[in-house]
Amino acid sequence: MKSRKTFYTALTYAAGLLFLAVFIGPILWFLALAIRPAETAFAMPPQLTFEPTFDAFRHILVDPGTNAPQLVNSLIVAIGAVLLNLPFSVPAAYALSRFKLRGKKNIMLWYLGLLMAPPIAFLIPYFVLITRIGLQGSYFSMVLVLQTLTIPFSVWLMKSFIDEVPAELEEAGRVDGARWYTIMWRITLPIVRPGIIVTSMFAFVFAWNNAAFPLVLSSRSTATLPIGTLGYFATSGVTWNYIAAAAVLAMIPPMIIFLVFDRYVVRGLTFGSVKG
Amino acid sequence: MHATTLRSPQALAPVRRGFVRRNLPYFLIAPSVIMLLALIAYPLLFALKSSFYFWNLQVGPQPLAFVELDNYVQALNAFDFRAALTNTLILSILGTAIEFSLGLAIALVLLKALPGMNVVRALLILPTTIAPIVVGFLFRYLYDPGGGLVTWLLQSLWLPVPAEGILGSPATALAAILFVDIWQWTPFFAIVLYASLLSVPDEIIEAARLDRASAWTILTRIKLPLIRRTAIIIVMLRFMQIFNTFDTVLVLTRGGPGTSTRTLGYSLYEQGLVNFNVGLVSAQTWIAVLIVNIIVALYVFFAFRNEEW
Numbered sequence: 001m002k003s004r005k006t007f008y009t010a011l012t013y014a015a016g017l018l019f020l021a022v023f024i025g026p027i028l029w030f031l032a033l034a035i036r037p038a039e040t041a042f043a044m045p046p047q048l049t050f051e052p053t054f055d056a057f058r059h060i061l062v063d064p065g066t067n068a069p070q071l072v073n074s075l076i077v078a079i080g081a082v083l084l085n086l087p088f089s090v091p092a093a094y095a096l097s098r099f100k101l102r103g104k105k106n107i108m109l110w111y112l113g114l115l116m117a118p119p120i121a122f123l124i125p126y127f128v129l130i131t132r133i134g135l136q137g138s139y140f141s142m143v144l145v146l147q148t149l150t151i152p153f154s155v156w157l158m159k160s161f162i163d164e165v166p167a168e169l170e171e172a173g174r175v176d177g178a179r180w181y182t183i184m185w186r187i188t189l190p191i192v193r194p195g196i197i198v199t200s201m202f203a204f205v206f207a208w209n210n211a212a213f214p215l216v217l218s219s220r221s222t223a224t225l226p227i228g229t230l231g232y233f234a235t236s237g238v239t240w241n242y243i244a245a246a247a248v249l250a251m252i253p254p255m256i257i258f259l260v261f262d263r264y265v266v267r268g269l270t271f272g273s274v275k276g
Numbered sequence: 277m278h279a280t281t282l283r284s285p286q287a288l289a290p291v292r293r294g295f296v297r298r299n300l301p302y303f304l305i306a307p308s309v310i311m312l313l314a315l316i317a318y319p320l321l322f323a324l325k326s327s328f329y330f331w332n333l334q335v336g337p338q339p340l341a342f343v344e345l346d347n348y349v350q351a352l353n354a355f356d357f358r359a360a361l362t363n364t365l366i367l368s369i370l371g372t373a374i375e376f377s378l379g380l381a382i383a384l385v386l387l388k389a390l391p392g393m394n395v396v397r398a399l400l401i402l403p404t405t406i407a408p409i410v411v412g413f414l415f416r417y418l419y420d421p422g423g424g425l426v427t428w429l430l431q432s433l434w435l436p437v438p439a440e441g442i443l444g445s446p447a448t449a450l451a452a453i454l455f456v457d458i459w460q461w462t463p464f465f466a467i468v469l470y471a472s473l474l475s476v477p478d479e480i481i482e483a484a485r486l487d488r489a490s491a492w493t494i495l496t497r498i499k500l501p502l503i504r505r506t507a508i509i510i511v512m513l514r515f516m517q518i519f520n521t522f523d524t525v526l527v528l529t530r531g532g533p534g535t536s537t538r539t540l541g542y543s544l545y546e547q548g549l550v551n552f553n554v555g556l557v558s559a560q561t562w563i564a565v566l567i568v569n570i571i572v573a574l575y576v577f578f579a580f581r582n583e584e585w
Contacts, residue, residue, distance in 0.1 A: 042423030125319035
């Protein structure tokens with residue numbers, strides 16, 4: 001009986017190691033590409049040891065040549081998407097959580113349905129529209145169209161957080177004669193601050209990782225990191241070190257956010273249908 | 277109206293506040309709905325109108341002729357568009373099914389709460405956090421025929437690797453793309469299913485064990501039904517995401533070789549942003565939107581029928 005248990009324990013650990021090898025191994029191998037001397041990237045058999053060099057990062061960060069600082073562009077677009085998103089999604093989430101509404105289910109499903117629209121199908125119309133109103137290549141155009149993804153998602157996630165604030169707290173405010181907006185602003189929103197932070201983080205990651213919209217709407221000077229990687233891919237052969245360095249820069253913020261907010265990640269990924 | 281104008285100003289206030297208060301939730305929801313309608317309705321109507329015209333930006337800036345349903349006929353008859361539809365369905369159905377099953381298996385392993393497994397769980401989410409376009413580059417490097425790690429591993433295991441490379445052969449390219457999606461999204465299913473399984477009360481499982489229920493019965497009859505709502509939502513979202521995939525295809529194969537990895541998303545990209553065939557791509561868009569809506573409507577109808585909100 002005991003040896004059988006030891007056997008299962010060993011098996012579980014072996015499975016855990018296998019998962020790490022399969023799912024994390026490729027990421028580590030790609031990270032190594034960014035600091036490898038170029039000539040060892042495709043050595044057969046693969047070379048595990050090498051002299052690390054940070055030339056690729058230096059090129060991406062310090063010497064972008066004709067390219068704008070894509071790291072900065074990515075930050076502007078992602079932060080902008082978050083800032084535009086909250087004033088629209090938080091009140092809607094508050095209403096959907098706090099009030100009895102006719103057609104609530106349909107409204108919630110409508111938001112969910114928007115997440116399923118093929119973004120790529122909207123690119124041509126957006127491109128035509130944005131060009132007509134003279135906003136092509138602007139940060140604002142990207143921030144604006146990203147809302148099709150981030151508002152529905154944020155409404156669902158925020159609602160799950162507001163759902164958990166006990167109604168008694170708001171009742172207490174009402175008894176003291178406070179108006180609904182005072183209650184929302186002074187009582188409910190401060191309590192759901194972690195929810196607002198997590199919602200912002202997810203909106204940030206969505207905007208940060210999105211390549212479809214910047215692909216069409218950005219210009220050379222407003223290109224974000226994912227577009228940067230495509231750029232190193234297209235011009236004069238494949239410059240793998242530069243791609244890897246730009247890609248690593250693009251990978252790190254979402255990874256840090258997901259690891260730091262570990263306990264909220266599941267909630268975000270399922271819009272709170274599992275309480276994380 | 278007349279009654280209120282005769283009243284004193286003090287008496288007016290509660291009436292107006294009553295109106296605002298009665299409709300307050302709608303006032304709070306309205307900005308987001310208006311914003312989303314503006315962002316979604318324009319593209320859809322634009323595409324609907326354009327789909328009836330011959331309009332190619334490479335030929336001229338304006339629509340050239342009203343062609344009725346020609347664009348739809350052309351899209352549906354085109355070999356490459358039909359291939360894209362087939363590939364997309366294969367990818368989304370197989371991808372969702374495999375990712376769900378593998379994810380569930382991993383979740384069940386993680387549930388054996390051994391010391392150190394929480395580190396495995398925390399790290400496991402990382403593939404899901406990476407931008408799809410970056411995942412595309414990651415695997416392009418791994419699949420490289422001249423020294424990619426995957427190619428080397430397969431050769432070391434004496435497995436056949438096509439001479440054109442894994443992505444270069446029509447026999448393996450679609451499977452390679454499917455594998456990339458599985459790699460990125462299985463952890464997502466694993467983590468979400470793990471967390472929802474944690475919320476299943478131990479007492480129920482214990483009671484079932486006392487009744488000599490097998491592990492399989494406990495899983496299919498107790499655990500899965502209890503996490504049903506989460507499962508419904510993530511399966512639906514994932515299905516739609518794969519259905520719309522284009523970034524990984526753009527980086528990995530550009531739909532080739534031939535039409536072997538063409539997907540709907542990539543087809544829209546190519547017709548719209550490479551060929552600038554606005555009329556044709558608009559028809560393709562509407563075909564895609566209709567298919568998506570039919571699938572989702574059916575799914576939502578059956579899956580959410582008994583859900584409370």
